[in-house]
Amino acid sequence: MVDPQIIEECRNGNLQNFRKLIGISSPFAFSVAFRMLGDEDLAKDVVQETMITIWEKLKKIKSAESYKTWLYRIVVNKCYDQMRIKKRHIEERADDKTWAIISDHLSGNNSSDLENRETAMIINLLTEKLSPKQKSVFVLSDLEEMTTEEISSITGMSTRNIKANLHYARKNIGEMAKKYL
């Protein structure tokens, strides 16, 4: 994901290299944050806060190899904080027209990717009944396609706990999909 040399340089306080690190890490951090929070602005805030935390604690990182896990861990924790601070109400409900667009995408008539707004709407709707832990496990496993071991090292949850949360999340989302789509 990131060249270990860049991380080493950043550890020595090289801001120019840290710019590079932000450029490389931000899309990954944003993807997880956006899918967990379902809000573009909040996700960008999380990315910013994450990068500042990384700069402050970069010396604590044991090896450049563990950087990816460490980055995701910070992102997930920041997302938990955001969820706790702002128990969001879904302000933007999908109207019939939007649902028609989404159905269009799913039926295969529209092969283009979902826009951020559409993705946020779907994720918000499908995951509104999930706890933060269930949401994080679902995003990391089913959307970011990470292994159980990777999720375990990011979230600190046991394998069994991850499987249980994932099972509940999938069941719940499956029911929501039946209901709305």
Place this chain on the structure above:
Amino acid sequence: MPEKILVKWQKNIYEMDNDDKYEKLLGKLRKSKPLLTGTSDIEEEVINRIQKSPGKVKTEFNLFDYLFGWVYIGWMRSALVTVAVFLVGLFIYQQSLILRRIEKLENQTMPAGYQFVRMNADDPENILTLDNLTKLRLKTGRITIGKKQIEELLNSYNDMEHKYKDLIKVIEDDPELKKLLEEKLSEKNIKKFNL
């Protein structure tokens, strides 16, 4: 086709359709990676905030964190709390045990010389007797003897002294008996008995 099998088949078709929808939805969400726009704005914002607080990085390594950072490990903290509670419990139990034993010993013992004067202050004979005893036998300073034992010792000593005096008086009143006793004593070579 029997109705039961038809219903089951229809149900499977329905479930497959729903699973298919779910999988399609997931596939679409996976494929549609959220697009981050304005990366340069984020970069600028982060760099600005870092530059506004340059001291923070330098103070990051501090000795306290290095030495005691391990207390932030969850399992370590709970283990330490358990050990601390156990030690406090043990300490309280030991203290109560020690206090009980001290109390018990205090009831059982007394320092001989000091206690003698206190308990027999109204009896000058006893004071003199014990004084003689301690001078003769207990030259080691403070000793510990039971109160009851001292009382028994004093009583038997006084009783014996009375009997001795009576015996001497009887012997002195009877010259024949005195002579006979002196002969017997000289025969047995007993010089300590002073008539």
